[in-house]
Amino acid sequence: MTKTLFNTIYEGYAYSYPHKHSYRTLTPQNLRSLWQEEKKDALFLYIHLPFCEMRCGFCNLFTIANPRANMVDAYLETLDREAAAIKEQIGPEGFGQMAVGGGTPTFLDLPQMEKLFSIIHQLGCNPGDIPASFEMSPATITKEKLHLLYTQGIDRVSVGIQSFLEQEAHALGRPQKNKEVYAALDLLKSYPFETVNVDLIYGAYGQTLSSWLYSLQEVIRYDVREVFIYPLYVRPLTGINRMDHAEEDSRFMFYREAKQLLISAGYKQISMRMFQKKDPAPQRYTRSYSCQEDGMIGLGAGARSYTQSVHYSSEYAVARQHIRSIIEKYIARPDFNHVDYGIMLNKEEQQRRFIIKSILHGDGLDLRRYNDLFGRHAWLEYPLLQELTADGLAWLEGDLLRLTSTGVDYSDAIGPSLYSTSVKQLINEFELQ
Numbered sequence: 001m002t003k004t005l006f007n008t009i010y011e012g013y014a015y016s017y018p019h020k021h022s023y024r025t026l027t028p029q030n031l032r033s034l035w036q037e038e039k040k041d042a043l044f045l046y047i048h049l050p051f052c053e054m055r056c057g058f059c060n061l062f063t064i065a066n067p068r069a070n071m072v073d074a075y076l077e078t079l080d081r082e083a084a085a086i087k088e089q090i091g092p093e094g095f096g097q098m099a100v101g102g103g104t105p106t107f108l109d110l111p112q113m114e115k116l117f118s119i120i121h122q123l124g125c126n127p128g129d130i131p132a133s134f135e136m137s138p139a140t141i142t143k144e145k146l147h148l149l150y151t152q153g154i155d156r157v158s159v160g161i162q163s164f165l166e167q168e169a170h171a172l173g174r175p176q177k178n179k180e181v182y183a184a185l186d187l188l189k190s191y192p193f194e195t196v197n198v199d200l201i202y203g204a205y206g207q208t209l210s211s212w213l214y215s216l217q218e219v220i221r222y223d224v225r226e227v228f229i230y231p232l233y234v235r236p237l238t239g240i241n242r243m244d245h246a247e248e249d250s251r252f253m254f255y256r257e258a259k260q261l262l263i264s265a266g267y268k269q270i271s272m273r274m275f276q277k278k279d280p281a282p283q284r285y286t287r288s289y290s291c292q293e294d295g296m297i298g299l300g301a302g303a304r305s306y307t308q309s310v311h312y313s314s315e316y317a318v319a320r321q322h323i324r325s326i327i328e329k330y331i332a333r334p335d336f337n338h339v340d341y342g343i344m345l346n347k348e349e350q351q352r353r354f355i356i357k358s359i360l361h362g363d364g365l366d367l368r369r370y371n372d373l374f375g376r377h378a379w380l381e382y383p384l385l386q387e388l389t390a391d392g393l394a395w396l397e398g399d400l401l402r403l404t405s406t407g408v409d410y411s412d413a414i415g416p417s418l419y420s421t422s423v424k425q426l427i428n429e430f431e432l433q
């Protein structure tokens with residue numbers, strides 16, 4: 001039955017909507033006026049550090065490996081200026097969540113990381129009061145850096161490992177050493193972070209079911225609280241794209257096996273990619289951020305910011321020379337008082353965003369809340385929701401529409417099928433550099 005709804009399971013990862021490939025140059029808009037009418041008491045603060053010690057073959061994130069010596073310091077100075085502009089122009093009243101990602105934020109040395117936290121505090125954000133996450137790679141973790149993160153109140157640390165087999169990691173274009181992986185995990189486990197997350201990838205060239213299960217077993221053995229499993233997507237301009245990858249697609253089978261293994265090891269599936277230990281982390285927070293309704297303030301080149309009706313960022317690229325030039329442009333900006341690249345969301349796009357974020361990443365789509373916000377009936381307006389239910393991919397409990405376990409397996413087909421025609425067209429026409 002499901003085959004009648006979707007041609008492929010792996011259409012795309014709908015982690016945000018609209019996708020950044022739909023962003024274009026905007027008529028410059030004043031930052032202060034853009035945020036004037038927005039709710040500002042439970043914002044998400046995201047800071048992007050576009051630097052890594054290596055460029056992995058599968059990665060299309062906005063980052064460069066081994067930037068020139070003074071670029072990171074110049075970048076931090078610019079973050080400082082941008083934060084000051086945000087404070088003055090937007091006037092955040094409170095933060096409900098924060099994350100530092102990239103790139104590899106632990107690529108920064110200790111004084112640079114200290115500077116980063118002083119910028120965060122300057123914005124009025126105290127990581128110790130809210131869910132606060134920090135990304136890292138095994139080779140860049142040190143005791144001193146973890147100590148700083150812990151004392152600053154970071155409660156979730158996320159480490160990209162991808163595979164516990166060196167050969168497999170190398171096939172992913174990631175020159176990772178197992179010695180560093182195990183040393184990093186030992187070190188991480190010696191700090192009482194509430195959540196340690198490990199990222200793994202399946203579908204790599206040469207990966208077998210038993211090598212994939214081996215990596216999962218290693219994560220389970222380390223008893224980390226959270227695991228993200230990512231299907232490999234071969235993306236334009238990345239190293240993997242140039243490797244003439246031609247392995248039979250076994251991703252779905254690998255995924256199903258992983259799901260079964262993680263659930264039997266005591267993990268709960270939260271989304272297609274995210275599994276969490278059943279015991280919840282202690283809740284020490286007073287505010288909560290809702291990704292469907294609250295705004296996001298992005299700091300840094302490549303970071304996205306969201307108001308209800310405008311999503312914006314710097315430009316986006318994958319090739320090294322273009323990323324470098326976007327970072328240089330960011331550093332050279334005389335001020336941060338206006339926004340000139342992104343997408344305007346009309347009512348229909350806001351509705352679609354609410355549905356996609358709720359059904360794929362949240363606790364389900366609250367049809368009553370949707371009706372309160374938009375004055376419309378999602379169930380009637382989006383026949384796909386009824387089709388998903390008829391096909392056994394979603395189920396309705398009162399006003400809440402949730403994906404079934406099989407529906408979650410089809411997330412990468414369901415998400416893109418909810419994109420509007422105009423966003424799909426913008427994505428298709430995007431000239432990736």
Ligand code: SF4
Pocket residue numbers: 051052053054055056059060061063102103104137160
């Ligand atoms: S996967 Fe992570 S470490 Fe590798 S290039 Fe991308 S951001 Fe950097």
